[in-house]
Amino acid sequence: MNTGGFALTGLSVRPAQVWGAIRLVPLVRHEPIAGLRLDRRVYEAGDPSIVDIGDGTTYSSFIPHAFVASWGQGADPAAAFGTQLQDRPAAPRRAKLQTSGRAIRRLARRIAPGRLRFLPMHLAMEGYLALHFGGPETAWEEWTDSAVRHGLSPRVEEAYSGAWVRGLADALRVFEIHPGQCGVALYVADTLASVFVVPHPADYRALHATLLEDMYGEVLFHYTTYVADVPDFTAAIDADRVSSFADLRRQAAVQKDDWARFHDGSMATGLLGEDAYTYERVYHLGEFTLSRMLPSFRLHEENHIGELISTADGQIAYCKTFRLSAPQIRRGHLLSRLHAHNWDLLATAKALGTEPTQLAHRIEAAGFTGLLRHHVVTRPTRPGRPQ
Incomplete structure (x- = not known):
């Protein structure tokens, strides 16, 4: 990769x-x-x-x-x-x-x-x-x-x-x-x-x-x-600048270039x-x-x-x-952050600036309820660690 x-x-x-x-x-x-x-x-x-x-x-x-x-x-x-x-x-x-x-x-x-x-x-x-x-x-x-x-x-x-x-x-x-x-x-x-x-x-x-x-x-x-x-x-071609076919071609080329810059610099910036x-x-x-x-x-x-x-x-x-x-973005974001912190809820929550219980609710809201034990989502205190 x-x-x-x-x-x-x-x-x-x-x-x-x-x-x-x-x-x-x-x-x-x-x-x-x-x-x-x-x-x-x-x-x-x-x-x-x-x-x-x-x-x-x-x-x-x-x-x-x-x-x-x-x-x-x-x-x-x-x-x-x-x-x-x-x-x-x-x-x-x-x-x-x-x-x-x-x-x-x-x-x-x-x-x-x-x-x-x-x-x-x-x-x-x-x-x-x-x-x-x-x-x-x-x-x-x-x-x-x-x-x-x-x-x-x-x-x-x-x-x-x-x-x-x-x-x-x-x-x-x-x-x-x-x-x-x-x-x-x-x-x-x-x-x-x-x-x-x-x-x-x-x-x-x-x-x-x-x-x-x-x-x-x-x-x-x-x-x-x-x-x-x-x-x-x-x-939008400026008619005052067009007196021949060559002028018209130049004006059309300007419009085409302006559109390309607008598209790449504005419309497609998300990609x-x-x-x-x-x-x-x-x-x-x-x-x-x-x-x-x-x-x-x-x-x-x-x-x-x-x-x-x-x-x-x-x-x-x-x-x-x-x-x-x-x-889908939220699910990808959560999974990436969990993976980056070895699926440790405490470490992931700290990295995201939130509490572990709040992170548990975000995981539940993302549709991953089946991954967490029920008491982790429902209890108000921090999750523990395996002994």
Whole structure:
């Protein structure tokens, strides 16, 4: 693992397009990423699939499709495979870590030389679900026997299908795809919901509609209910400075550059401003690396999880991000602080500037009630220590 910031290297921003509360910001490459292509494998609708993490643990979730990454000299398909959307119920997706199940799929599996099938967004979500999943390493008196023996099992998080986000289907249908477009930043009520990037413009055209099947946080689903419209982008060209086509092109370039600076410096700062992401390598694809990332879980701020394929020189070839809700951030923050202090309630409470009993109530409010013994939550005095 390593830590660092996140940047959309190799991509430039184009002016946004708006439909109601949906804003799509095109991300364009000057040159496609050589040697890597993405296509799509569609799964039939039905019961949730069971995903094998690889360490004996599995989780269940609705999985509409997988991506297949092809790399090397032959990684140049004329069109992405199986890109049609199928009719399926648009239901909230639940991801649950568990120990048994059926219809098992692996997060990432090599299916042929130079071809890797992986489950988009599930690489990132699994990293969040498995965050300090093992539970206390020391059998402190405050933790239940099941917490010590089985950790956080089961762990459940909810996400909404894009089909539930009002206006998204229409927006994806009517928005213009720019020449050279290899990605998009999706905003709901001007809140960054997701960034999606692929290596080649043909891949993006084929996979553009898959945004409708992606996972999104609960808060973004509700934002479209409360916010009807967001302001559209309007270019303000000074007519007094335009006397030729060359002048018009220069003025248009200024507007484009101003929009890009505004987007990166204001709208996307919650994602791009984080300088302490934790990156975990998942798979090597020749000269490319497939990784997942976790934020530092800053309270009262934007936090995004994600997965990416990067080149040897750090360019983003593939990327998909997910904005965590406030409760998810609190859960990640608590688990990270507990882990940093060896799950010692007294030490963790001191580091957080609170009392152990107050910390116990915060753990209970975060949905981890089963980890603590009942008397730890109910008694007004400080928890003790095992004798």
